[in-house]
Amino acid sequence: MNVSHLSLAFGGLKALSDVTFSVAPGAITAVIGPNGAGKTSLFNCISGFYKPSEGKIEFGGEDITRLHPPARAKMGLARTFQNIALFRGMTVLDNIKLGRHAHMQTNVFDALWYFGRARREELELRSELERRVLDFLEMEYIRDHPVASLSYGLRKRVELARALAMQPRVLMLDEPVAGMNREETEDMARFILDAKEEWGVTILMVEHDMGLVMDISDHVVVLNFGQVIAAGKPAEIQNNPDVITAYLGSGDVGELSRRIACEKAA
Ligand SMILES: Nc1ncnc2c1ncn2[C@@H]1O[C@H](COP(=O)(O)OP(=O)(O)OP(=O)(O)O)[C@@H](O)[C@H]1O
Structure with a gap:
């Protein structure tokens, strides 16, 4: 995926300015930055909830900048939300089944086409996949x-x-580990790594937990005031003076400096 020269404004406020970066296939890319840096705005542009005022988003070689969120989901772009967005009264399995709707056919002709054996086979395949997902995530x-x-x-x-x-x-x-305790965070870190390694999924995440970001990311993009101020491997990022300055005064600087101190001591 390539994001090029993306800009987004809310009235006079520039939430994103000329943001450019790539997400390498098969890797974990993390977007970090202090509060209000533009991370959620960037995610919303990529998944199609916000329309950028300028710039382009390419996915699998196609320009998806103007596509609606369901069309992007159908192309293979899935997301989770900062605040849990599940149907609380429904079971775990039924919530997981909802993911299949991105692939299900919705118009009459498609429904007829899928009628019968092919449709049944598709449903069986989906059930098998849901079973594998449940098994994989224990x-x-x-x-x-x-x-x-x-x-x-x-x-x-x-x-x-x-x-x-x-x-x-x-x-x-x-923010996959926001609000989690240490044990839950470690479990989630393991599942994210396994999703990459065993399922071959490319991952793009926004996360405040600097420990998690530094431990599992292959590439880190740092936003501040809507601009990319640094990008590189975790070790390069945590020693970048611009990044440290950006984090000064934010709640996350403690974790960042702890990480740097640990690296130096090692
Ligand atoms: N819907 C909106 N309307 C107006 N301003 C917005 C809207 N969404 C975000 N902003 C502003 O855009 C800027 C970037 O916000 P954004 O939520 O993208 O940052 P963030 O990096 O995700 O922050 P946090 O880490 O606190 O979630 C902020 O100044 C924010 O106040």
């Missing part, structure tokens, strides 16, 4: 539990499962 034992009865960490995992069940080419994770 959630088989809660498949029939209502989402409302689950812990916060498990609910975040259901969101990941639903996105994976869309068989995405690129999975966008919006």
Whole structure:
């Protein structure tokens, strides 16, 4: 995926200015930056919820800048949300099944085309995939539990499962470990890495947890005031003076300096 010269304004406020970066296939790319830097705005432009005023987003060689979110999802762009967006009264499995709708045919001709054996085979394949996702995320034992009865960490995992069940080419994770305790964070880190390594999914994530970002990312893009101020490997980013300056005064600087101190001590 290539994002080029993307700009977005809310009235007089420039949320994004000339943002350019690439997401390498098969890698984990993280977008970081202090509060209000433009990370969520960037995610919303990429998934199609916001229309950028300038710039281009290419996905799999196609220009998707003007496509609606469902069309992008159909092309293999899946996302999770910062605040959990699940149907709380429904079971884990039913929530995961909702991911399939991105691939299901909706018009009459498509429905007729799929009628009968082909349709049944597709449904069987989907069930098999949902079973594999449940197994992969170690959630088989809660498949029939209502989402409302689950812990916060498990609910975040259901969101990941639903996105994976869309068989995405690129999975966008919006703050996947926000609000999680250490153990839940470690579990999620392992699942994200495995999604990349075992399922071959390309990952683009926004995350405040600097420890997670530095541990699992292949490439980090740093935003500040809507502009890219640095991009590179985690080790390069955490020693970049512009990044450290951008984080001064933000709540995340503590974690960043702790990481730098640990690297120096090692
Ligand atoms: N819908 C909106 N209307 C007006 N201004 C907005 C809107 N969404 C975001 N902004 C502004 O755009 C800027 C970038 O916000 P954004 O939410 O993208 O940053 P962020 O990096 O995701 O922040 P955080 O880490 O706090 O989630 C901020 O100044 C914010 O106030």
